[in-house]
Amino acid sequence: MRRPRRKAEETREDILNTAEAMFRERGIAKCSIADVAQALSMSPANVFKHFHSKSALADAICERHISRMIGRFENLHETAPAPQRLEIVVRKLMEAHLQDLRDNPYLFEMIFIMSEADLPSGHRYKELIDALFIELVRHGTETGVYRCDDVVATSRYVAAAFASVLHPALLVKSSAEELRDRCAGLAKLVNAALQNQLVK
Amino acid sequence: MRRPRRKAEETREDILNTAEAMFRERGIAKCSIADVAQALSMSPANVFKHFHSKSALADAICERHISRMIGRFENLHETAPAPQRLEIVVRKLMEAHLQDLRDNPYLFEMIFIMSEADLPSGHRYKELIDALFIELVRHGTETGVYRCDDVVATSRYVAAAFASVLHPALLVKSSAEELRDRCAGLAKLVNAALQNQLVK
Structure with missing residues (x-):
C-alpha cells in the first residue's frame, strides 16, 4: 500500500x-x-x-510569528480589572518586540521591513492589534469600568495612542527604559480617559 | 573706506x-x-x-524649517480654552507636515531622513515638540481646565500619544482623511484624560 x-x-x-x-x-x-x-x-x-518569492516567504513567516505573538495576549489576565489588564497586555506586547529585537535581530529586522512595506503581514498585524484593543476596551466597558459609547472607534484611537511603544519603526528609536516609562505613562493617560465620560 | x-x-x-x-x-x-x-x-x-558636509547643510535647513513651523504654533489660539487649543494646534502641525509632503516632497523627504537619523535637527524637533506640549498642558492646568500634578512628565506622554499623526515615519503611511479622523479621536482621548484626575 x-x-x-x-x-x-x-x-x-x-x-x-x-x-x-x-x-x-x-x-x-x-x-x-x-x-x-x-x-x-x-x-x-x-x-x-x-x-x-522570498518576500512572500518572509511575509508568511512574519504573519505567523505576529499571529502567535498577539495570540498569546488575547486571553491574558482576563480576570484582572480592565485598566490593569490594558497596561499589562500593552507592556507585554512591547516586551515581546524588545525581546525579538535583542534575541532575534534578524527576525525583528524582517518584521520591521514588513511593517514598512505594504505587505499582507503588515495589514494582518494592524488587524490583530486593532482586534486586541477592541477586546480590551470591550472588556472594560462590559464590566462597567470604562465609559465608552463606541467601542470599535474608541479602540482604534487607543491603539493609535500606543503607536510609539508598539510600532517597530518607533520602538527601535528609544531605550528599553524610556519605552517602559512611556508605556506606563500612556496607559495611565488612556485609562483616565476611558474611565471618564469622553467629551463629545 | x-x-x-x-x-x-x-x-x-x-x-x-x-x-x-x-x-x-x-x-x-x-x-x-x-x-x-x-x-x-x-x-x-x-x-x-x-x-x-552636505548632511550638515541639510540638517541645518531642516532645523530652521522645523523651528519656524513649530514657532508658528506656540502662541496660536492662546485665548481658546485649553482642550480646543490642544486639538487645533496638533491638527495644524499635522497639516503643516501634510502640506510639505504634498507641496515640497523633496523637503519632506529630507525631514523624514533627518528624523530617522541621529542628527541634531532630529533632537531639536523632539525638543520643540516637547516644549510645545508642555506649553499646551501648562495652559490648561493654569486655567483650571486640566487636572495635572506633573506638567512636564504628563506632557511627554501626551506628545507620545500623538506620535502616529506627528511623526514623519508614521504620517506617510496613512491617508490625509484617516489622519484627520485619528487626530480628532486622539485629541478627544487626551482631553478626557487631562480634564479628569489622572489615576495614580
Whole structure:
C-alpha cells in the first residue's frame, strides 16, 4: 500500500519552519530559496510552488510569528480589572518586540521591513492589534469600568495612542527604559480617559 | 573706506537660503555643495567653512524649517480654552507636515531622513515638540481646565500619544482623511484624560 501523499499544508509548514530557522540564524539577505530547498532536500521548484518569492516567504513567516505573538495576549489576565489588564497586555506586547529585537535581530529586522512595506503581514498585524484593543476596551466597558459609547472607534484611537511603544519603526528609536516609562505613562493617560465620560 | 566685511552669520543665512531653494526644487541627491557654491558665486571651500558636509547643510535647513513651523504654533489660539487649543494646534502641525509632503516632497523627504537619523535637527524637533506640549498642558492646568500634578512628565506622554499623526515615519503611511479622523479621536482621548484626575 502506498503511503498517502503528504498534504500541501504540511509541506508549507515544513518550508516555513526551516526558512524561519535559517532566516533567524543568518538573516534573510544571506539565504536563498535554493538554500531553503536544499536544507529540506526539496527542489527549489517545489518551494516556489508554495511561495512565489522570498518576500512572500518572509511575509508568511512574519504573519505567523505576529499571529502567535498577539495570540498569546488575547486571553491574558482576563480576570484582572480592565485598566490593569490594558497596561499589562500593552507592556507585554512591547516586551515581546524588545525581546525579538535583542534575541532575534534578524527576525525583528524582517518584521520591521514588513511593517514598512505594504505587505499582507503588515495589514494582518494592524488587524490583530486593532482586534486586541477592541477586546480590551470591550472588556472594560462590559464590566462597567470604562465609559465608552463606541467601542470599535474608541479602540482604534487607543491603539493609535500606543503607536510609539508598539510600532517597530518607533520602538527601535528609544531605550528599553524610556519605552517602559512611556508605556506606563500612556496607559495611565488612556485609562483616565476611558474611565471618564469622553467629551463629545 | 573699505566696506565692512559681511558677517559670517549673513553668509551662513545666504547659503541656507540658496541651498534650501535648490534642495526643494531638485532634491538633495541632485545637488552638490559645488552647485550651491556656484549659485552663490562663492568658492566651495567657503561653503565648506560654514557646513562641513552636505548632511550638515541639510540638517541645518531642516532645523530652521522645523523651528519656524513649530514657532508658528506656540502662541496660536492662546485665548481658546485649553482642550480646543490642544486639538487645533496638533491638527495644524499635522497639516503643516501634510502640506510639505504634498507641496515640497523633496523637503519632506529630507525631514523624514533627518528624523530617522541621529542628527541634531532630529533632537531639536523632539525638543520643540516637547516644549510645545508642555506649553499646551501648562495652559490648561493654569486655567483650571486640566487636572495635572506633573506638567512636564504628563506632557511627554501626551506628545507620545500623538506620535502616529506627528511623526514623519508614521504620517506617510496613512491617508490625509484617516489622519484627520485619528487626530480628532486622539485629541478627544487626551482631553478626557487631562480634564479628569489622572489615576495614580
